[in-house]
Amino acid sequence: MNARFLPAAANGDSAPDSFPVTAPDTPPAAAVPPAAAPLELSARALATALSVPAPGTLVSCRLPTRWGEFDLHGLVDPQTGAEHAAMSLGRLDDGAPVLTRLHSECLTGDTLYSLKCDCGAQLEGALSAIAEAGRGLLLYLRQEGRGIGLVNKIRAYALQQAGADTVEANRLLGLPDDARDYTVAATMLRQLGVSRVRLLTNNPAKVEALQRLGIAVVDRLPLHMPSNPHNQAYLRTKSRRMGHYGPDEPI
Numbered sequence: 001m002n003a004r005f006l007p008a009a010a011n012g013d014s015a016p017d018s019f020p021v022t023a024p025d026t027p028p029a030a031a032v033p034p035a036a037a038p039l040e041l042s043a044r045a046l047a048t049a050l051s052v053p054a055p056g057t058l059v060s061c062r063l064p065t066r067w068g069e070f071d072l073h074g075l076v077d078p079q080t081g082a083e084h085a086a087m088s089l090g091r092l093d094d095g096a097p098v099l100t101r102l103h104s105e106c107l108t109g110d111t112l113y114s115l116k117c118d119c120g121a122q123l124e125g126a127l128s129a130i131a132e133a134g135r136g137l138l139l140y141l142r143q144e145g146r147g148i149g150l151v152n153k154i155r156a157y158a159l160q161q162a163g164a165d166t167v168e169a170n171r172l173l174g175l176p177d178d179a180r181d182y183t184v185a186a187t188m189l190r191q192l193g194v195s196r197v198r199l200l201t202n203n204p205a206k207v208e209a210l211q212r213l214g215i216a217v218v219d220r221l222p223l224h225m226p227s228n229p230h231n232q233a234y235l236r237t238k239s240r241r242m243g244h245y246g247p248d249e250p251i
């Protein structure tokens with residue numbers, strides 16, 4: 001310990017009645033802010049970053065995640081004005097089929113830790129599968145509540161609390177069972193140079209939608225997550241009433 005910072009009595013001095021307040025000669029290293037790195041951007045990178053992208057045009061940057069460093073892409077949907085995202089890993093435009101997940105936003109499951117659905121677990125499962133493969137793409141489509149929006153979804157949840165299943169609740173509200181549209185997904189895939197996918201999904205409607213939009217689905221890979229007491233009925237309804245493949249369906 002530096003003797004200058006000891007109380008006088010402990011320091012062996014006889015008289016002083018206060019602690020020294022002088023600063024140490026050298027401030028701790030952590031207190032010195034690092035010098036700002038000089039801005040080094042190529043003219044091309046600078047021009048790209050500063051230009052305002054046209055609706056429907058992807059912009060990109062790197063995104064470190066707990067599964068590795070992905071490329072993050074985003075665009076404004078020219079039809080709806082919604083902002084959609086994509087995360088890619090590895091080179092996608094070499095013609096080989098790309099392991100792909102179409103994930104529809106679920107604020108409650110992805111972000112608020114809801115146990116009422118399997119969305120958060122599927123999001124993590126898909127990113128994990130892509131990281132393990134070392135190449136792939138996750139499209140994060142901003143169509144909350146199978147396209148009905150957050151407030152309608154909360155209204156539907158309230159009806160489910162009263163005993164309706166997910167399909168009955170939507171119908172009681174005069175809303176479609178599934179209002180999602182994958183047109184923008186095909187737009188994003190094309191811009192990323194992807195025309196053939198190995199689709200991670202339990203939902204045959206996604207396979208059909210992509211094929212209708214000109215994207216070849218060469219393979220379907222199931223994405224089943226462990227259930228919990230809060231989402232068992234929902235998963236059963238998806239399988240029985242919405243045509244989703246269950247864990248025991250043949251691939």
Ligand SMILES: [Zn+2]
Pocket residue numbers: 106108109110117118119120
């Ligand atoms: Zn969900």
